[in-house]
Amino acid sequence: MTDAIKTKKSDDLIGWYNNVLIESGMMDFSAVKGFPVYRPYGYEIWERIVEYLNKRFRELGVKNAYFPLLIPESILSKESQHIKGFTPEVAWVTKGGDRDLDERLAIRPTSETIMYDSYSKWIKSYRDLPMLINQWNTVVRWETKETRLLLRGREVLWQEGHCVFETAKEADANAIAMTKIYRDVMEKILAVPVFYGMKSEAEKFPGAEKTYTVETATPNNFMIQSATSHNLGQNFSKAFEIKFIDRQNNWQYVYQTSWGISMRSIAAMVMVHGDDNGLVLPPAVAPIQVVIIPIVKDDKKKEKILVYALEIKKKLDAMGIRAHLDDRDDQSPGWKFHQYDLLGVPIRLDIGEREEGSRTVSAKLRFDGSKDTFEEKNLIEIADKLGDIQSQMFENARLSASKKVEEISDKAEFIRKLKKDEKIVKAAWCGREECEGKIKEETGAISRCIPLDNEKMISEKCVYCGEHAIYNAYFSHTY
């Protein structure tokens, strides 16, 4: 454990988590409760998520745009379920300069309403469809519960995609396709395994017909929702009069989806991979992939060592590896080792007299502490090693996640294990809102995810109420 990280991960997960985010310089609190600061080291991780998703979105023909920050109350209120869901947590602008506004304006808690007001003007014909638009922005939701960095805040960094289709089938296919892209960014980029599937009636998005979700198991057997994708059906198109002339020359209401991933994806990554020494970053998102530390014991050898270290750095740069040479004189190698462990840099290269003499580098891998040596002439192997680390981190996390889940059909055991967070529980369930309410009341846990595939049912009866079960579902606490 470094000096900076005062809490052990296994003792107090949230205490450790806050400690790591702050001390690594990823995040900070600001003067406004629930509004975090994304410092450069944290924001760069988000930028790599953005880069990957922009590429995937573009391949589907989705284009970026930007819509207003503020939404008039009259427009926010047009879809009845939606406004009911969001009213308690809207931040209202009531004054512009010295003047009271005629109508108060909501800071967007999400942009369905303000975007669909425009869509209703733009869409006239099936020729205008599909319309596939995304925006990267922040939304504000006035959380009354305790806020937590990246997990629950009043200002949330995310993207929201809003697509429009001719048919119900296309809309549902799009909502599912986006869930799979979210699964990919979690698993391939953040090396975080996910459970994905549908939300229950009680947990779906206000105004949606179906909500699909991507969830991650935390070390303490909670599940975190990183991304959701909604099949909105015609709920909003009817409220906003988004109609088109179809191929048979009839007016029809469009079918819509909306989907988003937030900075919670990063929270999941930190929790799954970090350890008592700090962050452990997957190479795909690490701002620094390889750090080079010169070890000078004899000052007469200093110049030779530094020249060699710089050569290594340049070779890594040329391979497209994000390498950093820390040649500061005023910090000891030992201090630097701790510092880059805290920052979660995947590979550390130590370069001293011996390495310079033998034209090698001594490597230490952050994720498993293993050591290795590379020859200067085979430095390209470091690129392969970064790929290996990425795969291995994912595999380790997948194994660990699978052990967290237990299939349970006994009610008493279901309740006991959920109450104590002993396991994430998978069980046969009736899916009724009333039953979910009672489970929540008794255990504090809720349904997180209903797998999409046709799985073998664990039981014919709901684990909790004994009524007819219609699918399996995962249950856990959540942040």
Added chain:
Amino acid sequence: MTDAIKTKKSDDLIGWYNNVLIESGMMDFSAVKGFPVYRPYGYEIWERIVEYLNKRFRELGVKNAYFPLLIPESILSKESQHIKGFTPEVAWVTKGGDRDLDERLAIRPTSETIMYDSYSKWIKSYRDLPMLINQWNTVVRWETKETRLLLRGREVLWQEGHCVFETAKEADANAIAMTKIYRDVMEKILAVPVFYGMKSEAEKFPGAEKTYTVETATPNNFMIQSATSHNLGQNFSKAFEIKFIDRQNNWQYVYQTSWGISMRSIAAMVMVHGDDNGLVLPPAVAPIQVVIIPIVKDDKKKEKILVYALEIKKKLDAMGIRAHLDDRDDQSPGWKFHQYDLLGVPIRLDIGEREEGSRTVSAKLRFDGSKDTFEEKNLIEIADKLGDIQSQMFENARLSASKKVEEISDKAEFIRKLKKDEKIVKAAWCGREECEGKIKEETGAISRCIPLDNEKMISEKCVYCGEHAIYNAYFSHTY
């Protein structure tokens, strides 16, 4: 003039300008006054500006971050000039959900105050400097004047950089260096020539010691400010107690800069290059650089033509050119010609029976209407042509801008030409706020820019008040 563009540029510049932005699908009005919608075609132009600037910023070591949207009134008020400048146009959040807030929160009109509150915690030593941070976001300023798309709005898309240095000299050098990067993005990417220099005392940023500016001449002899860069001196560091231990072990206040470019840069580009048929986009930012239109007169030849057109498209794709093949059946070639003229696509390729037969393409250039033919085997020449168009558009605009400026030393002529917007006027000036106020009152024009280079003075006396002139300055109306 296309049907969509109903106003001639020379008759009514702003009428034409709005018409082009809306009809091309770049921008739209929203349900909230002064809050525009950036549709995908407009937003993609902004994304190319972002991409270029991120690269330039990174080369200087500037890193991106994200700070809170909302600023408590007590923090916004800490620097006295700053709050005085911004108070009249702040949008205030006063309610979260159903609860009145204890302290009202400003939507950021700019982020100096909320960022420097964090900086004061982070900066302790000269080792923490320079600190070079940028953020891409939107700001809200409650404009009471008439709002105009991209030119004057209540929500403004921009970036704001905030750098911290040990010395006054470094800060001023940084403020000037950023102005030059802004000049480059305007000239090299948007093909828009600029005048750059300093702002007068009356026109500088509230809280700055000096403001540098990048200005563009419009067709009607106005000047538009696209970007500014401020040397803040120690004004904010004293207000926010941002201190560091210097190399001599003394506590010192830091020196700071802030700098930003907004979507006004795009407004300047549209005004300078557009014509009565719509947008004329420089290839560097055009979402579509080359559009291919199949011309089918004989249905029996259709397949051959389409196969050939697709081959051409694929070859252009492979060269990294943003090419679009419009093979829709339900629109005529004539309609498409008008449409892509409106969209300002730099090169149109027509492909019919003749072109397919001779393995050529017929090109029409949007910016000057000239025609050309390329052989399939020399298609790479189209990449060169895009480069030529970019240079030529800039050269044409530079020539045109230089003709708009007249050096004047006679007071009556100065007043007459400014009143009628006959010219942008360059004149010797005393620089006094009182004198500037009187010029504004009498002509409606203000000083826009004081060139940085040691120019030969036009006169020893101020053109307006006859006092001792201290520099030359440009005067014009502005949006």
